[in-house]
Amino acid sequence: MMTQRELFLANARGEKTDRTPIWVMRQAGRYLPDYLKVREKYSFEELAKTPEAATEVTAQPVEIFGMDAAIIFSDILFILEPLGIDLKYNPGPTIHPFLQSPDQVDMYHDYDVEDKLGFVADVLRTTRQRIGDDIAMLGFCGAPFTLFCYLCGLQKTKDFDKAYTFLLKHPKAGAKVLDLLTSLSIRYLQMQIAAGADVVQIFDTWAGDLSEAEYRAWAMPYTQRIVDALKRDGSMVSLYIKNSYHLLDSVAELNVDIFSVDWKTPMAYAKEKLPLKTLQGNLNPYLMLGPKEIVIEHTKAILEEMADYPGFIFNLGHGILPTTPVENMRALVDTVHGYEKVLA
Numbered sequence: 001m002m003t004q005r006e007l008f009l010a011n012a013r014g015e016k017t018d019r020t021p022i023w024v025m026r027q028a029g030r031y032l033p034d035y036l037k038v039r040e041k042y043s044f045e046e047l048a049k050t051p052e053a054a055t056e057v058t059a060q061p062v063e064i065f066g067m068d069a070a071i072i073f074s075d076i077l078f079i080l081e082p083l084g085i086d087l088k089y090n091p092g093p094t095i096h097p098f099l100q101s102p103d104q105v106d107m108y109h110d111y112d113v114e115d116k117l118g119f120v121a122d123v124l125r126t127t128r129q130r131i132g133d134d135i136a137m138l139g140f141c142g143a144p145f146t147l148f149c150y151l152c153g154l155q156k157t158k159d160f161d162k163a164y165t166f167l168l169k170h171p172k173a174g175a176k177v178l179d180l181l182t183s184l185s186i187r188y189l190q191m192q193i194a195a196g197a198d199v200v201q202i203f204d205t206w207a208g209d210l211s212e213a214e215y216r217a218w219a220m221p222y223t224q225r226i227v228d229a230l231k232r233d234g235s236m237v238s239l240y241i242k243n244s245y246h247l248l249d250s251v252a253e254l255n256v257d258i259f260s261v262d263w264k265t266p267m268a269y270a271k272e273k274l275p276l277k278t279l280q281g282n283l284n285p286y287l288m289l290g291p292k293e294i295v296i297e298h299t300k301a302i303l304e305e306m307a308d309y310p311g312f313i314f315n316l317g318h319g320i321l322p323t324t325p326v327e328n329m330r331a332l333v334d335t336v337h338g339y340e341k342v343l344a
């Protein structure tokens with residue numbers, strides 16, 4: 001029998017297996033009473049920066065539901081703090097000062113990632129000890145474009161105009177910041193892989209709000225540099241873009257092993273557009289709010305659609321919502337694990 005980690009990695013490499021592995025974006029989070037109990041004692045930032053506590057909540061979904069992979073408990077925005085950015089969560093992030101004028105760009109300096117973000121490597125090492133060798137472990141970062149959106153003051157969807165305005169008015173200064181975020185991200189992910197991450201996922205949550213031409217100018221080249229650097233080391237890389245339906249031809253050109261599909265893109269269409277990639281996804285996180293029977297029905301439909309596809313990892317199409325009933329998470333994982341493919 002394959003271990004859960006072997007099953008996950010076989011799918012990551014694009015191999016056909018008789019079962020489907022699963023993990024869920026935001027699987028350690030506010031829908032889970034066990035998480036909320038730990039969270040009573042720490043602010044979100046303290047929780048993420050205290051390795052024993054972060055390890056505890058990282059392990060919870062593996063131990064409670066039997067997830068095949070653990071994603072370490074952290075956040076994409078910690079990489080901004082050593083640039084002189086004050087970051088707070090309530091629960092959404094606020095940043096001070098925002099990037100508004102090109103003179104601010106000279107204040108951002110490259111830094112030693114091991115020194116400033118070493119707590120993330122500590123969480124990976126203590127998590128590996130806790131979950132053992134048979135569960136896959138994921139590290140992650142934000143893609144430079146998505147980090148740039150938050151740096152420019154994105155808090156609500158409507159604030160997306162801020163990053164846009166900056167890039168239209170100050171393209172050179174914008175590119176300089178995106179370059180710096182790219183080189184920091186490469187070293188950040190290399191550190192996570194050295195600390196034991198089996199796969200790293202790059203979250204480009206906001207890139208789907210760009211046209212394809214804008215994606216190719218402002219987001220894709222930076223993601224490509226990160227992916228190429230990691231693939232040179234032979235590492236396994238996954239990419240998530242929310243609202244990516246119109247970007248799949250571009251995604252096909254990126255050398256990522258895994259593409260994580262949002263819930264608005266039919267898996268049949270993703271299979272057609274990305275035949276060489278492992279696909280991950282894509283249950284609508286809102287369906288997780290309904291009766292359990294609905295969760296099971298839609299989960300089975302995705303499993304059927306993907307049964308003949310080599311390289312499939314079940315996930316939601318975006319993070320699990322805090323109002324999700326715990327029984328539905330259990331029903332989801334049990335349905336995926338109970339489904340045996342009939343292999344040709």
Ligand code: CP3
Nearest residue numbers: 025026027028029044072073074075076091092203205319
């Ligand atoms: O997936 C996991 O379980 C691992 C942990 C994880 C968190 N954030 C924990 C978190 C991961 C992978 C992230 C990534 C992240 N963070 C993204 C990309 C993925 C996505 O959701 O699109 C983004 C855009 C962020 C920035 C961020 N951090 C936002 C927008 C928020 C508020 C969101 C919300 O749900 O309220 C956070 C806070 C945050 N990050 C929480 C968690 C569990 C909630 C904080 C709390 O417990 O109070």
